[in-house]
Amino acid sequence: MNNSTPSHHKVRTDHLRRDAYLYVRQSSMRQVLENTESTKRQYQLRERALALGWISEQIRVIDCDQGRSGASDAGRDGFQQLVVEVSLGNAGIVMGLEVSRLARNNADWQRLLQLCAFSDTLILDQDGLYDPGAFNDRLLLGLKGTMSEAELHVLKSRLQQGIVNKARRGELKIPLPVGLAYDELDRVVLSADTQVRETLKKFFVTFRRLRAASAVVKEFRRENVQVPHYSRTGPKSSRIIWGDLTHSQALRILHNPRYAGAFAYGRTRTRRSPDGIVRYHKQTQENWTCLIQDRHEGYISWDEYQSNQRILTGNAQAFSNDRRPPPREGPALLQGIIVCGRCGKRMTVRYHHRRGQLIPEYICQRVKIEHGLSNNCQLVPGASIDQEIGKMLVGMMNSENIDIAVAVQRELQTRLDEADRLRYKHVERCRYEADLARRRYLKVDPDKRYVAEVLEAEWNGKLRTLDEAQSAYEAAKERDFTTLNQNHTAVLNALTSDFSTVWQNDSLPNRDRKRIVRLLIEDVTIIKDTKLTCHIRFKGGTCRTLNLPLPKSASEQRRTPPEVVKAIDELLYDHPEFRVADMLTERGMKSGTGQSFTLDHVMRIRIAYGLPNRWTRLRKRGKLLARELADKLGIDCRKIRRCRELGLFPAHEYRRGKYLYDDPGLGFVDRVPKLKMNACLKGSHITKEVQYAT
Numbered sequence: 001m002n003n004s005t006p007s008h009h010k011v012r013t014d015h016l017r018r019d020a021y022l023y024v025r026q027s028s029m030r031q032v033l034e035n036t037e038s039t040k041r042q043y044q045l046r047e048r049a050l051a052l053g054w055i056s057e058q059i060r061v062i063d064c065d066q067g068r069s070g071a072s073d074a075g076r077d078g079f080q081q082l083v084v085e086v087s088l089g090n091a092g093i094v095m096g097l098e099v100s101r102l103a104r105n106n107a108d109w110q111r112l113l114q115l116c117a118f119s120d121t122l123i124l125d126q127d128g129l130y131d132p133g134a135f136n137d138r139l140l141l142g143l144k145g146t147m148s149e150a151e152l153h154v155l156k157s158r159l160q161q162g163i164v165n166k167a168r169r170g171e172l173k174i175p176l177p178v179g180l181a182y183d184e185l186d187r188v189v190l191s192a193d194t195q196v197r198e199t200l201k202k203f204f205v206t207f208r209r210l211r212a213a214s215a216v217v218k219e220f221r222r223e224n225v226q227v228p229h230y231s232r233t234g235p236k237s238s239r240i241i242w243g244d245l246t247h248s249q250a251l252r253i254l255h256n257p258r259y260a261g262a263f264a265y266g267r268t269r270t271r272r273s274p275d276g277i278v279r280y281h282k283q284t285q286e287n288w289t290c291l292i293q294d295r296h297e298g299y300i301s302w303d304e305y306q307s308n309q310r311i312l313t314g315n316a317q318a319f320s321n322d323r324r325p326p327p328r329e330g331p332a333l334l335q336g337i338i339v340c341g342r343c344g345k346r347m348t349v350r351y352h353h354r355r356g357q358l359i360p361e362y363i364c365q366r367v368k369i370e371h372g373l374s375n376n377c378q379l380v381p382g383a384s385i386d387q388e389i390g391k392m393l394v395g396m397m398n399s400e401n402i403d404i405a406v407a408v409q410r411e412l413q414t415r416l417d418e419a420d421r422l423r424y425k426h427v428e429r430c431r432y433e434a435d436l437a438r439r440r441y442l443k444v445d446p447d448k449r450y451v452a453e454v455l456e457a458e459w460n461g462k463l464r465t466l467d468e469a470q471s472a473y474e475a476a477k478e479r480d481f482t483t484l485n486q487n488h489t490a491v492l493n494a495l496t497s498d499f500s501t502v503w504q505n506d507s508l509p510n511r512d513r514k515r516i517v518r519l520l521i522e523d524v525t526i527i528k529d530t531k532l533t534c535h536i537r538f539k540g541g542t543c544r545t546l547n548l549p550l551p552k553s554a555s556e557q558r559r560t561p562p563e564v565v566k567a568i569d570e571l572l573y574d575h576p577e578f579r580v581a582d583m584l585t586e587r588g589m590k591s592g593t594g595q596s597f598t599l600d601h602v603m604r605i606r607i608a609y610g611l612p613n614r615w616t617r618l619r620k621r622g623k624l625l626a627r628e629l630a631d632k633l634g635i636d637c638r639k640i641r642r643c644r645e646l647g648l649f650p651a652h653e654y655r656r657g658k659y660l661y662d663d664p665g666l667g668f669v670d671r672v673p674k675l676k677m678n679a680c681l682k683g684s685h686i687t688k689e690v691q692y693a694t
């Protein structure tokens with residue numbers, strides 16, 4: 001239709017006054033490089049603009065969007081520049097090859113058309129010249145845009161459908177994770193590299209044991225075992241490189257169904273956000289495009305893969321409401337498996353320090369946090385519950401302890417052996433590479449000095465790597481050896497003889513103690529009212545209920561035990577306070593805070609509990625001061641003291657060196673033999689004979 005209308009009718013002087021814009025675009029870098037024909041045709045439009053009357057200085061070329069997709073105008077500065085120029089009325093004509101593909105997105109295109117119509121801008125493509133202000137032209141251009149978008153859609157969906165169909169049959173060849181490879185017939189097989197294979201096997205075995213990706217990472221780092229991964233960038237892309245295991249890598253391996261021999265497609269979907277950035281969205285297993293189990297050989301079974309997914313889901317913090325976090329370092333035995341008996345939510349752990357020890361508290365505060373209440377649902381001191389659960393487990397475990405000990409020892413040994421073997425493989429690989437580098441160096445023509453130098457440097461590098469690997473291997477081996485010798489053997493011996501010894505052994509890490517608990521106990525539900533009720537649900541499904549007295553509060557725990565108060569009361573009857581402290585210590589009694597008694601303690605307890613002091617007690621029993629006795633007997637005060645020193649008077653010490661006396665009665669002086677009395681009264685030398693004469 002355009003060919004029948006002479007193009008120059010649409011071009012007016014007003015158009016020619018303004019500039020001509022040539023928009024050049026290829027949607028991918030590959031097109032830019034390979035499809036130069038199209039680029040040439042795009043530049044040919046320039047000739048047509050000249051023919052229509054524009055002069056060459058007026059023709060502006062916008063080609064900064066080469067290599068960008070037209071699916072959205074985001075990130076395409078050239079297209080945006082074009083839109084700006086059009087809306088400012090600077091453009092007399094816009095030129096482009098298949099002009100509707102200026103914007104592959106129909107909305108962008110319609111907007112451009114509208115702007116062109118407003119600003120009276122012409123549009124030129126290889127088919128003809130259009131005036132968007134004219135209804136017929138705009139209709140045609142709009143249709144072109146719609147067709148173009150539809151074409152793109154059909155192309156894309158055909159391509160996609162082809163891929164999906166191939167995937168459904170399990171025939172789609174997609175890149176494999178490290179440890180799996182295609183053979184000559186495009187079948188998926190385990191990697192031929194034994195080091196890669198065995199490292200992955202160890203990875204899965206370790207996860208089976210530790211049940212947490214982060215724990216596996218820690219163990220691999222501790223054991224200095226390196227893991228393979230593909231280098232995705234750089235000149236050596238898709239070559240295997242060895243490095244420390246990272247948490248994200250561990251998760252990738254665990255989530256990848258290919259390791260379980262399954263073919264899966266569509267585990268993620270892409271979505272383009274308004275800012276033009278493509279984002280990946282993980283899909284749940286039910287929403288995968290296809291999943292074919294037992295498609296090829298794998299490292300784990302499909303059942304184990306599924307079980308791993310469940311464990312990971314359980315571990316994930318984000319699954320908040322009913323999560324069961326993996327055992328952590330703190331001493332609270334029931335961390336993660338304790339449930340509130342009032343509201344049914346999982347209880348959390350809070351620690352506080354008391355004399356260098358971490359004291360756990362189990363606390364249910366979810367409802368409080370969610371609803372902004374002031375009170376916790378339940379708050380239970382944890383130490384006594386942990387102790388009772390521990391006691392119960394010890395009681396239960398006693399008969400089977402030997403089997404467990406042997407199994408643990410065997411497993412520990414094989415684990416160490418395996419780690420050692422893998423580390424040795426790494427050394428061997430380094431040695432092989434060093435050897436290869438040496439041979440390459442020896443083969444080179446000595447005249448080609450520049451080549452020889454490079455190869456020599458490479459050889460030296462490989463030798464250094466070998467040396468490092470060798471020493472790391474030896475260090476790790478020695479460390480394993482000592483660990484097994486010093487710590488584990490001792491612990492294992494104890495374990496063989498008695499589970500309870502190990503349980504109470506302080507060197508057993510809390511984490512392991514908790515793992516033991518989790519092997520046996522599913523969860524513990526706690527209700528606190530007048531007493532503490534713990535319903536324990538075991539793994540096998542059996543339940544047991546423990547009724548415990550309410551744990552003491554912190555102040556109650558510090559309170560002096562009543563038997564100590566009673567003992568102090570009794571002892572004060574016959575002994576002064578400074579002796580009482582020693583006597584309590586001799587009896588093995590401790591204060592409420594677990595310390596030995598001092599005079600200060602005894603006095604404070606006596607005052608706190610309102611016990612009468614020694615002085616009051618003695619006075620109540622009619623004991624006299626030396627002065628009073630002297631008056632009564634009619635003798636000198638000093639003589640009384642002298643007599644007490646000689647043992648003539650029964651005296652009662654009420655403070656260090658201070659005494660009260662019994663009243664001996666009036667006839668006392670007569671009852672004492674003359675000789676002794678004289679000796680006493682004269683203050684002469686005291687003899688043994690005199691002392692015992694009474």
Ligand SMILES: [Zn+2]
Nearest residue numbers: 340343364377
């Ligand atoms: Zn609660």
